Amino acid sequence: MSEFFAMGGYAFFVWGAYGVTFALLAVEVFLLMKRKRETKT
């Protein structure tokens, strides 16, 4: 398992890419849901 997270020594690059991507997608969804709530009221 720790071998998987190590990504052959490229952990910073691989998880940096995946982490930021999914974090940004989550931020977009969050902001959109906020906007959706505000427009309904």
Add this chain to the structure above:
Amino acid sequence: MTEQSLKWFWYASPQTFFPLARTIARLCAVLAVLFTLAGLYVGLFVAPTDAVQGEAYRIIYIHVPAAWMSMFLYVVMAFWAAVGLAFNTRLSFMMARALAPTGALFTFIALWTGSLWGRPTWGTYWVWDARLTSELVLLFLYFGYMALQASIDDRRRADRAGAVLAIVGVVNVPIIYYSVKWWNTLHQGASVSFNKAPSMAATMFTGMILMALAFWMYSIAVAMIRVRCEILENQS
């Protein structure tokens, strides 16, 4: 007007499109989650390690689909902007506005992940080569479109000005796509293209296509929810 063309225009009205947009959004959101799980499973667990790049290559499972989406969403945005200019349909402009933030996001993701891939494989986070520079120009086009929209108070004028910018900027998309052929770029040529078999292992290709479908479904879902917000906000 024939019955057939009336059917087409039925959904051009924001009021009739409103419930349909929710159905599409829900369906695509579910599919986006499923495709993401499948894509991550194939990309991170099933696909083998690359012989040259080691594990760092796994970044391409988000980099390539994100780059595809960044270009594709721009073309779709410019298409709706053009339809809006030609037929003066409000919903078309709303579609263009709804796509811009997601397109900008995928452009940024393509640049970010490319940079993190470039460091271990090329030895640099950034070079001013034609592919990277034209993709950065794409990001500025999205920002320019959104800034222009936000800076003009009159909705109709903002839509028309934004549409002109979006249509002029579409020139940049073929430049990005063909940049690796036209110029001697550090960025590699396409591994997957329309006219030849993909030059990569089958599982790698599957992972990439699954992630591309996931981003596709995500984009549709987000754009549909955003267009519903646009419709509601413009009612008053």
